[in-house]
Every structure is written in structure tokens, then in C-alpha cells.
Amino acid sequence: MNGIWRGLTWDHPRGYRALEAAAWRAAESGLSLSWDRHSLEGFEAHPIGELCARYDLVVLDHPHVGEAVAADCLTPLEELFSADEIAGWRRDCIGPSLDSYRYADRHWSLPLDAASQVMARRRDAVETPPVTWDEVIALSERKTVVLSLSGPHAILSFQSVCAALGARAAAEPDVFLERAAAREAWSILSRLTRTSPEALRDANPIAILEHMSAHDDVALCPLVYGYVTYAPGAVAFSDAPRITASGPIGSILGGTGIGVSRRARPSPELMDHLRWLMSAEAQAGFIPDHDGQPALRSAWRDPAVDARWGGFYAGTIQTLEQASLRPRHDGAIAFQTAASERLRQGLLVGDAADAVLDDLQTLFARHHAPGAET
Template sequence: MTPDYRGLTWDHPRGHNALAEAARLTGAAGTGSIAWDTHSLEGFESRPIAEQCALYDLVVLDHPHVGEAVASDCIVPLEELFAADEIAALEADTVGPSLASYRFAGRHWALPLDAATQVMAYRSDWNEAPPTSWDAVIALSERAPVALSLAGPHAALSFQSVCGALGADPASPRDAFIDRDIARAAYAILARLTKDATRKAATLNPIAMLEAIASGTGPVLCPLIYGYVNYSTQGVIAYADAPSGPGGRIGSTLGGTGIAVSRRAQVTAPLLDHLRWLMSDAAQRTFIPRHDGQPSLRSAWTDPQVDAAANGFYSATRATIEAALVRPRHDHAIAFQTEASALLRAGLLDGSSADRVLDAVDLAYSRHHSHGAET
């Protein structure tokens, strides 16, 4: 039987299982069928969002894709699908900037189903209190294997987060990327942490890094990595808030994913009701966590039962996600993120000077971000 809708999500239990089970229940109830396909975590960057939206009715994306999607006019703003009071309620009820991250050009473009940000991850059998500042992380790296997450886009994301801890906001409207003094200081912190453990883990995406930490074959701690509740639930990884800068500000760059409705979709009331249910308090606090998902409603993040089932993941990292930074979302933001990450990763691994690398990053930003454009 041909499904009424086709959706595309990412091929991890956190990204797929809850959506697939919810779709099964919806189809069984006779209110429309949804078939969810998957692609790799890296698949978010491997195909233009317009191509994905030409093939699928529902597309799971992250917020840096929004500017590209708006420029391509391939997704429907939430304001055309839901009432203003529903959107306002989501703004108030989602943790951190989860919904705000999808606001661009005056409208919202995806429902924030999944909330995540960079946090600190370490082996659950490690018997020390995790460091709380970047100075403490550097001190720990002198006596234990501490690795940065640098693979794929994560060198740029780690850099932006350290800049955030030092006072910058990479998503604020600007025609230069980050103040050079702050950028130099952030680069210096990352350079001091680019030791053997970081070099050995330089090709590991967050899932592979967490697997390496859990198995004992990798570092004992990663100070900035996207939190996956699944590893905490299994008891193999413990999490803590991301490190803070000298002023006590936590630096972390928001991740998570949202569900966008493509222009090709034939939107019906049952489809909208299904999306409403996925974002409901009941689904977010019960159904989604029970099916390997990572909810976005604050009521789920503060629910003692949800937290206990996740071995304290939510309480251990909530301060970080509430303070998380939003990434640049302009058209071509993904291309900039990819290029900047490659430049930063190569510079850190090669021991290049800060200004040489940062000059190249600023040049990339000027190519990919039009003068005066919204960030």
C-alpha cells in the first residue's frame, strides 16, 4: 500500500524509532499513513535541502538548514499550519532556544521534536568530579586522555562554543564572523587540548566518539559533544554541563532536530493532528522517551521519572541547553560550517597559528554570507 506521506529522518534510534512507532499507530488508527526513510547523520549535509523536500513530505532537519530552505522556498512556515497561540505555547514550553532556532525571516520553519546541545561526556566508571571550566579541562588533560570532537562540522561547532563561553554570540547579525580577540583566545584553548587523545579521535563523529569513551578504547572525557540520552540510559556514559569561561558563562552550540513540512505535502487535518500529538506533553514525557527519543519540551526535561530513567541525563545538562547558542542559519550556512570546520581542524592538527587559520575562516564567512544578510 502506498503511504499517504513519506518522511526522511536520520538513521539512529533517537532519530527514527519514536517517529516510526508513532506512524505505525497512526496508520493502524486509520488516520493516514507515514513511511519514514532514513539517511546517515552526515546525510544532513550531503544533499541540498530542496532535493530532500522534492522527494519527501516531512523532513527532519537541523536549524542551520533553515536559511537554505527559505531561499529555496521548499518548506512551509508553521504560521501557515498552526494558530499563533499554538506557536507561542511551543515557544514558551520548549527547552532552551529549541523553537527559536527555527525562526528565520520573521517566521518559524520546523517543529522542534528533538532537543540537544553540546555537553560534557565521560566514562560512567570514572571516579572524579567532571571539570566545570575550560581552565579545569586543560588541567585535567595534563594527566588524563581528554579529546575534542573535531570530525565533520564539529571543529567549527566546538570553536563557536568556546567563543560563546568567552562572551561571543556566533548567530548575532554581523558581517564578520567572530570578534578576533575572542576568536584567538578560543583557538588557544582548543590548541592546548589538541594532544594525542584528540589526534586519535579526530575522525570520530559524536556517535563513534561516545562509543569509544564507553568501550574504554578512547578518551576518558570529551568536554563538548552532542548529548545522546541513549548512552546515559544504558549506563555507559555520564554527562555534565559544558565548561564555562572565566565569567561563568556556559558555552554550547544547540543541536537537536525539527520536523519541517515540505511544499510538496498535501496537508490534511489528520497530519497536523499527528504533528501536534508528537509535540504534546503526553507524548514528550512518555512516548518519545520510551522509544529512544530525546524530547524538547521543558516538562519532559524536568520530569523526575524521565530523568531517573535516563540516569540523570536531563538534570545534569539542563543548564547547558537552556543557555545554548543558536548557529548561523543564513543561506549557505552549511557550506560555511563545512569549510570553517575543515580549516579549524587542519589548523589545530597542524599546529598552525591562530591568525592564519582565523583569516581563512573569516574569508570563508565573507564568501558564504552576503553583506547585510540575516545571520
Template sequence: MSWRGLTWDHPRGYNALAAADGPVHWEVQPLEGFESAPIAELCAEYDLVVLDHPHLGEALARDCLAPLDEVFAAADLDRIARAAIGPAYASYAMAGRQWALPLDAATQVMALRPDLAGPPPATWEDVDRLSQRGGVALSLAGPHAALSFLSVCAALDPALDLRDGGWPEDDTARRAYEILAPLAARTPASTKTLNPIGLLDLMGRTDELCLIPLVYGYVNYTRAPRPVAFHDAPRAGGRPGSILGGTGICISRRARVDDALRAHLMWLMADETQRGFIPDHDGQPGLRSAWADPAVNAAWGNFYADTAATLEAAAIRPRHDGYIAFQTRASAYLREAFEARTPAPDAIRGLRAMFEASQPERTTA
């Protein structure tokens, strides 16, 4: 028996799954589809779907995923929960159940060309000073303006918890906006439509960019023609602020799971697979043991060791049904606000209103 799976079309998202020679036939969608495609439609077509944790609210509202406690033994899920790095496993827990296996772990970190930027800046003040020389770009395209904003909020407020309808206090939001606004103004216009893959590809092929202070980390670019180095996100308070990314494997309601599929998925999450097969095939593992492994780090420019602290401290995004649409609208709103030099109090008032309107219980007919 074979199953149909959907992942995203980048070596990090596809190569290891395709090379695993398992019972799943994997197809791909672009990064933009991965970030915003309606999850219920995908689950109607595929047995397994690789997704990001903010889609959970939408998926649960449409009852299109199988809870993993109905598929795997509790001992297997407990092992993975203990072994996963940072909140990679916890981000897929909602409504008292687990909905995905954390195959891939990622968060926003700092990307730079050491030959152009010098030592990595430690704080947002350091980033601002470096940006005045040019060649510093924020990640603003698609949903990433909002994600950059929330990351700086998380740096300013280490207690910030967004997962169950939380939102930054107005003072925190104002300070985050004021940190990002001048950086957005200095971001090269040619980069403002590039997603993280496009930004990192540009940095790895040309000398146009020396620093991207917040971008989802892709280990693959440590081997770019002009190697990119990755470091912990800038600090503005007690922790390197970052919003969790990464991907989990979900099982749709349409799937008919048997022992072969269970065994294959447990093999993908096994310690030896995560420290060997996954990084050997361009993947970015979800277990802490892989991120701490000296051989894995030696092979990939110390990517994992140099960014693990950010991942351990990463904040989980809101996951309510309606958040994905809010994330898209909020990013467009922020791009316009940065361009128009909208005063911070006005900008954050608008963002809060949009977020509150996105909550299902507050939506009016």
C-alpha cells in the same frame, strides 16, 4: 492518506517516530547526510523532513518549506513556543515565520566516564589539566571542529549572537583557538575521524576515553555497556558555551496536509507525549517539562537535569544560505591549523575571511 518522511538513522532520531503508528512512513539517512545533504533535494522527495536549524537559509532561498503558520493554528504554535526548552523553537524562526516544530532538543555538553575521569571539570582550565593525563578527546570530525570552536567563543562572550551574520570578535576567537589547540594536539589520533555517535559509542564500549568536553548529547549512551554521564559544558566566562543542535520537523512544499497529519504532529509535540512516549522510545524531547521531569531523569541517568542549563543558554548558529558549506570548510581548515600548529592570529584571520566570503551578499561571481 499517508506521507513520506525522512529522519536520521539513530535510535534518538528514528525509534519514536517509527513507533508512533501515525500516518507518516519514516525513512532514514546517515548522520552525515542529515548534517550536509542539500535540503531542496530532500524536500523534492519527502513530505516531511527532520533537519537542523542551520539549513533554514538554504531552504528559504530555494522556497522548499511550507511556513507553519499556514498549517497550524496560532494558538498551537504559541503553546509550543512557550513550552520549548531554550532556543529550540526560536532557532526555526526566520524571515518572520516559523519553519519547524522542535521535536528533539540537543546541544554540545560534556560527556565523561565518572569511573575514569572523576568529578566533571567545571572550566576549560580544568579540562586542560585533565587532558594531560590522556583519554580526553575533542569532537573534530565533519563539521564539529568549527562547532567546538564557536562553542568556546560563546562561553567567552555570553552576548555572542551568531544567527543573523554575527561572528566572534578577533580577541574572542583568538582565545577560543588557544584553548582548543593544545587539546586538539592531545586528542587521540584514532578518534579524530569519529562523529559524535562514534565517539560516544567508543566511550560506552571501551576505556579508551574518559572525557569528551564538548559533544552533542545523546541520552541513549547513559545506558551503554559502560554508562556515559553527561554534564553542563565547560565554562570560560559567564555561561557554559555551546552551539545548539537538535532537530525540527519541517513540512515540504510538496506535502498535502490534512487534519490527520496536523493532529499527528500536534500529538508528537504534546506535553504528555514529550514526557512519556518520546523518551520511552529513545527520543530526546524538545519541551522543558520533559527535561525537568523527575521520572524521565530517573530513567535516563539524570541526563536532562544535568545538562539543561547548557541547553537553556545555547547559541543559535548562523543560518544564511551558504553557512552549511562554510561549516564544512571551516572545520577542515581548523583541523589543518591544529595539526600544523598555525599561530592563532593567522588562523582566526583565515576563518573570518572564509565566513565573510560565505555571506550571500558578499559572494562574487
């Protein structure tokens, strides 16, 4: 007999529409699954253990996994699915989407949704997207370029530029970022902060994309988490910038996965429902049909899916394939919050690079146990 299952997802059409529609579909075969919604900021504000105590399924992003492992509140995929299934998802998911949920030698979430920081531009203002950060800076001298700096996005943008500089991981596990690359990234963001419009300094990625969709006063945002729902309109999406035309793309992985809480005792019907959500059928059909952003590479490469959504997938696929991960240790969310605020304020007031970078390293040490996996 089926149980009555409760899930928690994020309150944006990309986060809930496909899940809710899939639950209604599954109800025809007797599965009772309901989804509550929570703001993205709500997930940042509530410990993952608290959410897992109330819900059977929790949609989360990869920086939460270290905290979840410390709280022992999620069931690893290895206890729910076969090794062959997990290996298949690792092969088929775009970029590091599945690997982002691997921590302490286990996987903690199904990567249902894939996203990364990409470039957004007004189609009527920028015909050909810039490729390098130098080209972005040159464009900012002629047209309005906005940075995404609100909430956690200042530190995420900073990490993305560092990734483009090749600083994907520090040489030492207890060092947040290599200093030389960090200084150069600071210089790039400092220059663009000076001309980024003040009216959008508190805007999250959704608000930036809403503004760009409705107004023509902003030409480009070089790093913003991609939302396919905005692609068919005035906004076009492209790969994130590089340092050189042949260098690596710098971007920090976003996206979300479905975690199964320890409180749940999943029925065969619920397990089959989760398998179906990760199937090629659902990922290239049902999920895009309901405003979702799939995680399977085959869906990103599907010409029909790409054409329906304004070239979003073809325009950004290389960024997803090359995306870097955020820290995932227990304390990563607290570090991300504090570090982003320090970085944002430093950019806005023009602090010296090393003063800010020293503070970021201090915050990292405060929220990261020595030698801990990141």
C-alpha cells in the same frame, strides 16, 4: 480521506525509533505515514530543496533554514498552526529550540528533538565533572581527554568555546566572530588538540560515545553532542564548560525539527499527528520510551524521565537553556563544512591563530551575502 505521507529522518535510534513507532500507532486511526532514513552526513550532502521535493516531512536542523527559505521548499508553521499554538511551543520548548527555526519572520520546523554540545565522562574515571576550561586542561594533564573535531564539529566546538567567552554574536553582522574571543578559543582548543588521541580524530560524536561506552582509555570529552541513549551505561553527561565558575556555559545548539515541505498538502489527520508529537504526553512519555530526546522543558525536568536515563537531563539542562545558535543564512552549511575543515587542519598542524581566523572570515564572507540575516 487520508493521503499516503512520506517522511525522511536520520539513521540513529534517537532519530527514527520514536517517529516510526508513532507512525505505527497513528496507522490504527487510518493515517498512512512512512519514514525513510538518511545518514547525518547525507543531510549535509544533499540540498534541502532536493529532499523536500521527494518527501512531505523532512527532519532537519536549524542551519538549513536559510537555504530552505531561499529554495521556498518548506511551509512556515504560521500557515499550518495557530498563533496560540506557536506561542505555546515557544514558551514550553527548552532553550532556543523553537527560535532556532525562526528565520525571515517565520518558523520553519517543529522542534521535536533537543540537543546541544555537553560534557561526557567515564563514570569510573572522573567522579566530579570539571566546571571550567582551566579544569578541563588540568584534567588533560593527568587523564586522556578527547576533542570532537570530525566533520562540522571542529567549528562547532570552536564556536562553543567562543560562546563561553561571551562572543555569542559579532558586533557587526558581516563579521563571523570577534577576534579577541576567537584567539582565546583557539588557544584552548590548540592546547587540548595536542593531547587528544589520534585514533579518534576522525570520530563523529556517536563514534566517540560508542568508544567511551566500550573502553576505559578516554576519561572525558568536554564538548560532544549529547545522546541520551548512552547515559544509562558507563558514560555520564554534564553541562558544557565555562570560562569561570560563574560565567556563561558555552555550547552550540543541535537537535532536529520536523519541516513540512511545500509539496505536502497536510490532512487534518496528519496535522493532529504532528500536534500529538509535540504534546506533553508524547514528549515526556512516548518519545523517551522510544529512545527519543524530547524538546519540551517539562520532559527535561521530569524526575522519572531523568532517573530512567541516568541523570542525563538534570545533568545537562542548563546547557540547553543557554545554548547559542549557529549561522542559518543561505550558504551556512557550505560555510560550516569549509570552515570546519580549515579549523581542524589548523589545529592539527599548529597553524598560527590569526592565519586561521583570517581564513575563517574569508570563508564567511564568501558564503554569506553582505547584510544578510544570520
